[in-house]
Amino acid sequence: MDMIKIILLLFLVGCAIAVSCTKNLLTSIIIYMSYSVVMSIIWIILESPDLAITEAAVGAGVTSILFFVTLKKIHAIKGEEDDVETKKK
């Protein structure tokens, strides 16, 4: 059990360093989502399941979705819509 705790905490530190080191915004958001998932597992280990459910739903779900939408609004993600708009223009 202690080994699992240590591995998870080291994974958290690695995620936190990797978020600041990546230059692609999309990958940094996905790393942030994985950080939230591992954090919810740690909450379960620390015997606080309420926080774990909230962390998994909010941290890994809703906030990352809002980040994606914001990136799409500022055209940081190149998708099909941009191509269609440029073709129309």
Added chain:
Amino acid sequence: MSKLRKSSADSKWCRFVNWVNGTVEENKKEESAKDQISVEEVAATVEKQSSLIDKVGNLEGETALNQRLDQFQEKGMRFFHGSNKVMSVMICLIVVGVLLYTVSFLPEFGDASSPINNEVSERYITKGIQETGAVNIVTGMILDYRAFDTFGESHVLYVAACVVLILLRLDVKSKAAKKDENDELSVEESEANDRIYEPKNDVILQKVATCLVPPIMIFGIYVILNGHLSPGGGFSGGAIIGAGLILYLNAFGFKKTGRFFTMNTFKTVTFLSLVGYAMSKSYSFFTGANHIHSIIPLGTPGDILSSGLILPLNIFVGLVVACTMYGFYALFRKGGM
């Protein structure tokens, strides 16, 4: 990156081939012939040069100084760019060290004599089930002992949704069909295109959503309704329901969600749930939690219909949170519901 050469004749391979073929001397002869300038031209240029030197003699020192200054600036910029990373890493390490040093003064995890284990938490743990009727002590705390805090938190969510509405809602009627001078798409047309392209008709996403959305919704409702028995409650269940709504929206577009969730439903549901919370629980804000006998029986701990007002309060909070999550996404995405 390899630089593009101006002509193929300058490349090393061509020179090598010319050298093997013995045509180098001819090229050189041609070049030397080009280089030979007539004597008159040389004399004229020399005269021009001398006159220029007389005029610019004072400026030569300044140009040399400017060159030295440019070199100095380049060196400084290189030093700055190199030292910038080093300094940032150093500052990060210093901050981490200071924070860790501060953490070392905090009480240990699970220490019985730490100041957080005072009579308040003892009261919550020992008498919580008797006074609130909730098996889950956390929900008993946040919706009975500290219902006022939860009331404020749900209002914070409501105010945040209102601010996002003010900032991001597109008033389509006032800007109807006003084309820009640059032949760009008007606001309405771009949003209409956004609506058209929102459901990408991605078959995989639609099939997965048809399988996943009902379980997500049912799980969210279960988490809300069993908030006083099992882990969870209004906030987490509402977030789960909101995530399910967002998945449905991504798979099937705004037209299908517009059938059951519009701006009016958002307004009425959030407003009515906040008013219901205030009306049902506000008596204890003024009287104190234990000074008045509640009419609603607590019931036996462990049943669904127990613990007094906690179940309806959970439902109210969950509705507010679900509507706020979906509203955030829809407003960010489209500027409307």
